[in-house]
Amino acid sequence: MTAQNSSAAKPAILLPIAPKAVARTRFAPLQPQPVQALLPAEAVRELDAVKPGGGSSVVLQGPGDPLATMDSTVQTLCGIAARYPGVRLSLATLGIGGAAQLPVLKAAGLSGILLQVNAVDPAILEKIYAWIRPGLKTLALPEAARILAAAQRETAIAARELGVALTVVTTVYPNHNDDHLEEIARNMAALQADRMVLTPYRAEIGADIVLPDVDPAWLAEACRNCARHLPAEVARMAKGCMEQPLEVPATLPKPTADRPHAAVASSNGIDIDLHLGQTTRFLIYGPREDGLVCLRETRSAPETGVEGRWRRLAETLGDCFAILAANAGETPRQELARAGIAVIRTEDNIEGTVDVLYGGGKKGKKGRS
Template identity: 45%
Template sequence: MTTPLSEYASHPCFGMASRQTVGRLHLPVAPRANAMIRFGNGKAQSEPAMMPEEAVGWMEQTLGEGVEVGIVGISGPGDPMAVPEPTIRTLRMVRDKHPDISLCLTTIGLGADLYAPELAELGVSHVTLLVDAVTPAVAETLYAWIRPGRKTVPLGDSAKVLVEEQAKAVAAFKQAGITVKINTTVYPGYNADHVEDIASAMAGLGADIMAVVPYWPGEDEDEFPAKPDMELLAEVRDKAARHISLMPAWEECGEGLVGRKTPDAKEAATMALPKPTKDRPNVAAVSSNGMDVDLHLGHAVKILVYGPREDGLNCLLETREAPEPGSGSSRWETLAELLSDCFVLLTASAGQNPREILSRSGLNVMITDGEISSTVDVLYGGGRKGKKCKK
């Protein structure tokens, strides 16, 4: 027996009326994909993930502009559960700052069952699970690759793991008291006649509701499935509805999203400027000429440290030797210790790993290409007119 859709009408993501009034904001903090559909709309993410601190800063800026946000979700650019730490950290920061905002995430489900209790403790209201197959044979026809861990696994083996892990995820989320929505994309010729099996299996595991999503081919994809026609979609929906409540009609998840276009790393770093604190009063910068922020962080051999002097002027205080390259993550952990008195590091570019390690240590990494002195001046609120720092 299925649950009437009316029981979900008040839910901020399932109720159609509330969708028109409740703003949703997706924070792109998931750095890695763990699977890829063979077809064009399933390509791995091309945009880099934001650091949790950057994403929350973007959220705060959006809220500061008077935009009403009722739901914050994590759905990309990779899978939120492929690298759970930034997902959990982001959700915790949002929950601490805004206890009344609803939290959600979208995942393929690999390894997600292990984090169900923690997500429930954070107050995640619902999880959308992307389920396009419930048998390894069908999954194998849909995916280009599936990576349950760090290493590549043969597709036949990883497809079996995916099906098993998705079932475990549904059961774990339901046991934790989290609402589970299933999103199934219909690929004509591949899984269209399998959707009823998905609906039946997911309902049997306790999933609450299902969205049937049409595959939308991109340009120059003649060799891939065609977009399902209305007749096929209606037939698929009718069969699925015998087992589980369905969303009234598929609507793109982006509808109702609020705020500006998702910023890139440079935009994110400058939208919500970090501020000095008692323990971290200084600014660090990397530069080839001592005047401009023009170096990739990995190429820096010296770090310029700026901060307030006794007379209150913000000036170059000292130059510090950067850790030697070649030591992997420990290099950035050493740099974090070296700059423990700095609240921000200015660089023209930086990789995902150093940004993650430094951000987690409390050091904001700001991607910029501006003049050091003017950028430092802005970070300290404009400085003192008429006074210049003398070397």
């Protein structure tokens, strides 16, 4: 077996669809940079923007773990598989609960998993992770590390039995697991993993613990050692599959003939500063007859607490393709997305953001969606 360089591989389309984290390494910032998880309908729309062809690869991943929110993960898989049947679908995971969930995921269209295995020895996992939450509660780290190691092994076995391609991704942490890489390779080869990807640790802004950089020459040699056991390569990505800065198509929803307008949640008519649930009146922007985009009217939102509030809002804004709000809960985002209205969470000024939606200049710095 030989080490391989991944630079020739066609980059996958990475979609952040998992909002719930199940672990945090000691080298991540306590308050990581927020990343908006896509709803199932939004993930499909992202792919509509890039129109992946047959043989393209799509990876569902963080900011959390896709296995922690199975309902939305399965919906996303089914939605993409139905729209783009020729696309290869994978997900990045720590593997907690994977053995039980892989049959459902495969039936929904999954063909591969990227399993983040940073150690096969629970004692080393304890040195790498600050906390691990295998279930609803955070367990004592020694117990949680043992559960994680066992769960990853079980997930690897299930992948082999189901014919799901298994890529093992290992982040190399100097002085923590750098002398353990070949042991990981040996164990994963015994479980018939398809390949191993080594990715070097990179320091993160705001992290309390900073490790030395990984020497590229040393990493290349470590990769050759791992390749004695299974195909191995050094990753293009800067981080492991569960810690990778997410790369999604830089697209926003666009107006259509049926939905030419955008609704804005604002208290002062200048800034997008209201939570969706607190908005009683929306500003409606859209093009005039001469094409100039401006404020066209205002519309009242359904009263708080009424039955079917978000369905009624979708009807009230039936000619809108987007809502701009400072924040919004998961339930209204999902219901409105199903109705064809994207909720964009941002705290920018109205004029600049609306200009971007209708094909104008660059958005300000505060936008989050």
